Amino acid sequence: MARYLLRVNGERHEVEVEGDTPLLWALREELGLTGVKYGCGVGLCGACTSHVDGQAARVCSRTVEDSTKAKITTIEGLSRDGDHPVQRAWRELDVAQCGYCQPGQVMAAAALLARDPDPDDAAIEEALRDNVCRCGTYPRIRAAVRRASRIMREAR
Template sequence: MDRYRLHVNGRQREVRVPGDTPLLWALREELGLTGPKYGCGVGACGACVSLVDGQAARPCVRTVEESEHTRITTIEGLSARGDHAVQRAWLELDVAQCGYCQPGQIMAAVALLARTPDPDDEQIAEALRDNVCRCGTYPRIRAAVRRAAELARGDR
């Protein structure tokens, strides 16, 4: 086993795993961060989406080795109390059904709003098109991203 230093949610962490271990399993099983969900393991569903250097990334198709020297933010690092604008919008519009895909949806929305503070529906759809929701919460996700943009701007 090799040692890798990972910068996760503002802290330096160390994992001892083979370098080609998918980052997702290191986060979930070595660091106990189970917020990013396993949905497919091949980058096809978005349930694990987290931020890597501020960009939406899929830890299931990144290795631990290539994740060194990056800044990783999982859903746990967004706001433990759930008071980030995106989380508040998700609560206000009661988006979740089973909730399993929502950490990935939320992190994808956070990444979108960071670069496009006032997205239209097309931009929202484009940014979240590879985040699958099997319960059918898409209409609420779309509305919640718009609402999060308002909240982030300080609108009521």
């Protein structure tokens, strides 16, 4: 075991784990950030999607050792009071069904809108295609991304 310093949600945290520990487990088990979900464990489903240096990333397939220089943002750090445009749109359109995949979906959508504030449907599909929703709420997810984009434009 070794000590690693992580920058998560704007704060520095020290964790004592093996270097090859998946970042997902350090976030959930060591830091108590349970909004980050375990899905497949191999980076395919998107349930664990968080931001690493502003980009959507699968934290189940990143190690703690490889994350010490990164700025990490989880769903808990996206907005202190849940008023990020994507979160607002998700609530307005009642996107979640079971909700398990939704933190990863929200984080992927927020990363998309940060780089493309007015994406077309093809860009939305591309950005979210690897985030699996077993409940099939894809039409509501797409609508919420479009709504979040409008909220962001109206705020300018």
